[in-house]
Amino acid sequence: MATQTQTLTIAPSAPIPDIALNNEPITISPSPAPVPQDASPAVSSMSKRDITLLLTPLCLSVLLSSLDLTILTPSIPSIVSDFASPQGYIWIGSSFILAHTASTPIWGAVSDIFGRKPIMLLSQAIFFFASLLCALAENMHSLIIGRAWQGVGASGMGMMVNVIICDSFSMRDRGLYLAVTSGVWALGSAIGPVIGGVMSTRLSWRWCFWINLPIGFIVFLTILIFLPLPSPPKTPILTGLKALDWSGSLLIIGGALMILLALDFGNVVLAWSSPTVINLLVFGILTLILFFFNEWKLAPNPIFPARLFPNLSTIAAYGVFAFNSFVFIGLAYYLPLYSQSVLGANALVSGVHLVPLIVSCSLSAAFAGVTIQKTGRYLPVMYAAQVFLMLGVGLFVSLDFEERENLGKLFGYEILAGVGVGMNIEGPILAAQAAASELDTAAVIGAMGFARSMATAVSVVVGGVIFQNGMDGRNGELVQTLGEELAKRFGGGEAAGSIEWIALLDREHQQVVRAAYFESLRMVWIMYVAFAGFATLLTLLVRGRKLNEEHKAVVLGVERGRRTQQQPQVEMEFVTEARSAEGRASEIRQRNVGDCH
Known part of the structure; x- marks a missing residue:
């Protein structure tokens, strides 16, 4: 009997045709999954008008949240002086970063249940009233509380912007628009010191907060009226609150706060060997370990499910993103300190010195987004970015104190580092999303x-610790030159807030103090070179994927959590059924081959 050459396509629950088979491969095709009824409509074919209406308020939101990350940097000496609170120097920035980091993971889970637009508006409102509290602060404690609430609001704004863009465009197209908002984030983070310098020099540091109010109000109204998003799910508040992962939320907030507080206290308020610092570090790490155990084994609707980290490549993508953020925020935070302490620039000029970093980072982010959109590949862009980053940051170490006024070198190195950071903003995000479900x-x-916020917080703190240790290491030289009383002004814990005192010294003593700042900051640059190197090594572990041009609808509401839980089970049932079907097909093939003989 002659055998007929055919290829059998097997779908789950479909009967196996009783026909003769040869050894051709079997193609197993799953039945198409039904589209959820409450899924948001695809918006990948948005008009230019809708894209403009979408991006404008989102970019303004990113600008506001990123500005407040660094806008107070040049104004901190003035604030410390006004409130007569030198120890508040670190807390002005740290309170914002602590709250920002701890609250970041929560916003995404909340928006999955209640919808993107309501949560975006909530975060805008929190940021608005926190800015008002900061502007009216009458003492350091009020300012620190306001900064913490600003961090909560800014965290939600930044999160919602990226989530809304990913909801609105295909994997391939979103790279371009993520590049736009990421470029705005880099722009805001970098020009924050410029604007802050203008405000503190020409007006008052309080204007760093007043400026948020009119812009924030306009953005709020624009989002409320014009933002082209699907209607939010009609989730009852109590039902939605019950669906949240409260245990995971408390664990990640508690763990992050303990670790960051330990880093803030260490060598500033308390010694590293103090029981308080050690206990905060140990229990913070243990709490985060417990958080991941809860997420992967216990929580019904986890914030960070285990499927987000399917392989080493995806974990490496998170690491690249974190380490590059670590380096960038360090440059944006400590270059103004370099300009003011070593070069003798005022707050305004120190902000202007960041312009090369700003422009190169923003333009390279846009270039990377266009390249990824056209090619559908992100890995070559990531490789090129790390080369620029390593080169740029590494060259900061080669700066010479005797040639410190050669701004051409400084600006050139900033451009190289800015290109490296900008080109690698969206690549790691797309690498992680390509390996995950919509x-x-x-x-x-x-x-x-969370990775970026944690890296940002740790970067500022670790950089500050290294800088302070460097200044403490030169205390003997400063005491010999300035005397013990005056040298205390430039000791580790006081150095960053005592820059204004340098101008009061005679020229010879200024040189000694500026050299101490220069060498201490050089140690900071070396640390950032090391972290840029870590990011480069992790980039080699990231696997490239061709980005999909298809846009899939997003599912929101409480039902979304149930579908997420059912997804792995459905996939496993299909695989089991498909394997069973293939086994039956193999039996038919063997039977027919036997009939031939």
């Missing part, structure tokens, strides 16, 4: 945001 878009953004 249902986990907000979770991936939340994990990336």
Whole structure:
């Protein structure tokens, strides 16, 4: 009997045709999954008008949240002087970063249940009233509380912007628009010191907060009226609150706060060997370990499900994003200190010195987004970015104190580092999203945001510790030159807030003090070179994927959590059924081959 050459396509629950088979491969095709009824409509074919209406308020939101990350940097000496609180120097920035970091993972989970637009408006409102509290602050404690609430609001704004863009565009197209908002984030983070310098020099540091109010109000109204988003799910508040992962939320907030407080206290308020610092570090790490155990084993609707980290490549993508953020925020935070302490620039000029970093970072982010959109590949862009970053940051170490007024070198190195950071903003995000389900878009953004916020907080603190240790190491030389009383002004814990005292010294003593700042900051640059190197090594572990041009609808509401839980089970049932079907097909093939003989 002759055998007929055919290829059998097997779908689950479909009967196996009783026909003769040869050894041709079997193609197993799953039945198409039904589209959820409450899924948001695809918006990948948005008009230019809708894209403009979408991006304008989102970019303004990113600008506001990123500005407040660094806008107070040049104004801190003035604030410390006004409130007569030198120890408040670190807390003005740290309170914002602590709250920003701890709250970042929560926003994505909340928006999955209640919808993107309501949560975006909530975060805007929190940021608005926190800015008002800061502007009216009458003492350091009020300012620190206001900064903490600003961090909460800014965290939600930044998270929602990225989630909304990922909801609105295909994997391939979103790279371009993520590049736009990421470029705005880099722009805001970098020009923050410029604007802050103008405000503190020409007006008052309080204008760093007043400026948020009119812009924030306009953005709020624009989002409320014009933002082209699907209607939010009609989730009852109590039902939605019950669906949240409260245990995971408390664990990640508690763990992050303990670790960051330990880093803030260490060598500033308390010694590293003090029981308080050690206990905060140990219990913070243990709490985060317990958080991940809860997420992967216990929580029904986890904030960070285990499926977000399927392989080493995806974990490396999170690491690249975190380490690059670590380096960038360090440059944006400590270059103004370099300009003021070593070069003798005022707050305004020190902000202007960041312009090369700003422009190169923003333009390179846009270039990377266009390249990824056209090619559908992100890995070559990531490789090129790390080369620029390593080169730029490494050259900061080669700066010579005797040639410190050669601004051409400084600006050139800033451009190289800025290109490296800008080109590698969206690549790691796309690498992680390409390995995840569309249902986990907000979770991936939340994990990336948490990685960036944690890296940002640790970067400022670790950089500050290294700088302070450097100044303490030169205390003997300063005492010999300035005397013990005056040298205390430039000791480790006081150095960053005592820059204005340098101008009061005679020229010879200024040189000694500026050299101490220069060498201490050089140690900071060396540390950032090391972290840029870590990011480069991790980039080699990231696997490239061709980005999909298809846009899939997003599912929101409480039902979304149930579908997410059912997804792995459905996939496993299909695989089991498909394997069973293939086994039956193999039996038919063997039987027919036997008939031939």
